[in-house]
Amino acid sequence: MLVEVQCETDFVARSEEFQEFAREVAIHIAGAPSPPLHVSAGEIPDDALEAERAVLEAKTREEGKPDEVVAKIVEGQLAKWSKGVALLDQEHVRADRYEGKTIEELRAELAAKTGENIRIARFARFVVGQE
Numbered sequence: 794m795l796v797e798v799q800c801e802t803d804f805v806a807r808s809e810e811f812q813e814f815a816r817e818v819a820i821h822i823a824g825a826p827s828p829p830l831h832v833s834a835g836e837i838p839d840d841a842l843e844a845e846r847a848v849l850e851a852k853t854r855e856e857g858k859p860d861e862v863v864a865k866i867v868e869g870q871l872a873k874w875s876k877g878v879a880l881l882d883q884e885h886v887r888a889d890r891y892e893g894k895t896i897e898e899l900r901a902e903l904a905a906k907t908g909e910n911i912r913i914a915r916f917a918r919f920v921v922g923q924e
Contacts, residue, residue, distance in 0.1 A: 794819045797914040805909045814903050814911075821886050821896060822918050829880035832913050837875055845874055880913065 798815040805811050822829060831837050849867045858866060876882040881897035891899060896913070904911040 794823045794916070794918060796822060796916040798911065799914050800907070800909045800911045802909065805907050805911075808907070810903060810906065811911070814899065817885065817887070817891075817899070818880075818896060818913060818916075821883070822880065822916055824886045825883060826886075827877045827883070828918055829883055829916070830878040831880065832915060833881045834875040834879040837878065842871070842875070846871055849874075880916065 796815060796819045798811070798818060800806050800811060846867060849870045850863060853863050853866050853870075881900070882895055884893055884895055885891045885899060894902075900911055900913065
């Protein structure tokens, strides 16, 4: 597991709170039942969104839903899907420890506490047996 968390000063980067946050993000990525694929929903490529939209539309039409509601159903399901693959929108796997907060809420709290711009730049998740 690799995660790049950025801040503006070495002072904050060396702080226990910042390092703990980075560790907790890594724990979340490694242990999430629905592993994140992107840092934020805005980073999901258009082709991935369109592919998922096509699958959801086909599924919804197969279920016999009326055409006038298909678009609304698909948009709702697409929003739910994108939250599931975007790290910042996911609830931390240690929900009991973090009161059900999302990774973005935890990031925002640390940024407010330190007075720094803190962001998760990228991550990589490695799984044994996968290329």
